[in-house]
Amino acid sequence: MSRSSDAAAGLSARVAVRRGAFVLDAALQVPAGGVVALMGPSGAGKSTLLRVVAGLAPFDEGHVSLGPRTLDDGPGRRTPPAGRGVVLLGQDPRLFPHLSARDNIAFGLRVHGAGKDAASRTAADWLRRVGLDGVGDRRPAQLSGGQQQRVALARALATAPAALLLDEPLTSLDTETAGDVRALLHHELARTRTTAVVATHDAVDAVALAGGLVVLEGGRVTQAGPVREVLADPATRFVAAVGGWNRVVGTTDAATWRAAGLTLPRPGASGASTATAAVFRPGGVRIVAGPPARPGEWAARVVRLEQTPAGVRVRTAEPDVAVDVVAEHATGLGVGDTVTLRVHPDDVRFVDLVAGRVS
Structure with a gap:
């Protein structure tokens, strides 16, 4: 499947969200084809920011842009989630339990206009890429947690998204499986040159997957820059703890x-x-x-x-x-x-x- 016209498009967002006592006021810049890690303590606003970028949550002011397209600019313009070319993948793979691994991947391709046979062939190819060749007929209940996350990743990347948002995708996996999926993510993001944001609590994820790091604390960006530079020069106690x-x-x-x-x-x-x-x-x-x-x-x-x-x-x-x-x-x-x-x-x-x- 070919990429959309926004392939390797840069992501730009500056949003303000007010929900009672909580205020998120943050900016996010990801270069075309680049990967930025988003870190912060629980409740800092990471998931809220990703949901706003994906079009799944409203915001009070600001903008979200992908390449030349303005997706949101507050009340004046709001592109629905399905029209953004943005995929959000979280801890839960959210696979359809009644579909096989192959059909789960093919489903996303069919939604984007691929024919049945072409979608099935592409899905089989992606199963091979993520190391699951031979398990295409199994349903999610017959797969391990790591295998399910690989299928979810394949389903997300198979549709050639203009931007991929990953919200703590490795948290629920054991250490060895998380390492395998991390290596897979690194390889596929680099190979496909997918613009991506990875929200994580783990400095290993940030260093292994991303070139840039944005730290969000209390709804505000407290530090941003190249991953290793931020971790080596911590501006807050949180960043210092993450960097050891x-x-x-x-x-x-x-x-x-x-x-x-x-x-x-x-x-x-x-x-x-x-x-x-x-x-x-x-x-x-x-x-x-x-x-x-x-x-x-x-x-x-x-x-x-x-x-x-x-x-x-x-x-x-x-x-x-x-x-x-x-x-x-x-x-x-x-x-x-x-x-x-x-x-x-x-x-x-x-x-x-x-x-x-x-x-």
């Missing part, structure tokens, strides 16, 4: 940075007092014996202990810092205990906070 960093906001004064009881040297800093975030890995922090005795050591209160595959993550307060230790080093530790922590200054990166930047 500690992010502690303090003040640089002369050549010293301070936050709560933590003091670190910052050679070469200007004499002006500057709001600065210190960024460092949880694995770069150590629990040491005795009271703090030098720069880079501080006393902290344990507020939570989290078991991890590699050991224990110790969460501390004042300041809020995570420490990754092997299990035996956490023996005897309890919530409320005070520990001395150490981070080597060479393992810390400082980011000066600019006016208006969320901390």
Whole structure:
């Protein structure tokens, strides 16, 4: 099936949605044939934004454009979902239970005008592409969760959408299956040059699938840019946590940075007092014996202990810092205990906070 005239069209949206106390006011730009990841905590507005772009939810003001076409511009113009060339795929594959895998894929093609035989051949080809050759006659109930998601992806891409919106498509899958479907997604999105937005909580999804990253928190975009740059330079605690960093906001004064009881040297800093975030890995922090005795050591209160595959993550307060230790080093530790922590200054990166930047 050939692509529509909007093939490899860029997606542009700026929408405001007001629903009681919740306000979504966000912009989204995806280059033609590009993939952008959309991340944010639960309730940030990711699904609402995707539903607006797909035409499934109204908005109060703004616009949605796909290539040269304006799909929505508020009350003046609204293209119905079926006429957009936009497909939204979520956690639930939403396959027709009474149709076979092949017929589920063919159904979308028939809706877009393909003949029965042509649709069946194309559906069989897509089953082969997604690694399901030989299961075309099975109904969804006879397929695993991963297989169902592959069929749903094949059905979405087979219609050659101008834009594909993926709302947490891997969340319900086990780790191994999610990895397989992620690799399939990466390959097919690149091969078909489909303009796509992937909403996810997983940094692995963002890095593996997308070139750009938009972070949505509290209904607003708090950071946007190339995926690796955003994750390496977190503007908020949420982004820092997603990227696997500690992010502690303090003040640089002369050549010293301070936050709560933590003091670190910052050679070469200007004499002006500057709001600065210190960024460092949880694995770069150590629990040491005795009271703090030098720069880079501080006393902290344990507020939570989290078991991890590699050991224990110790969460501390004042300041809020995570420490990754092997299990035996956490023996005897309890919530409320005070520990001395150490981070080597060479393992810390400082980011000066600019006016208006969320901390």
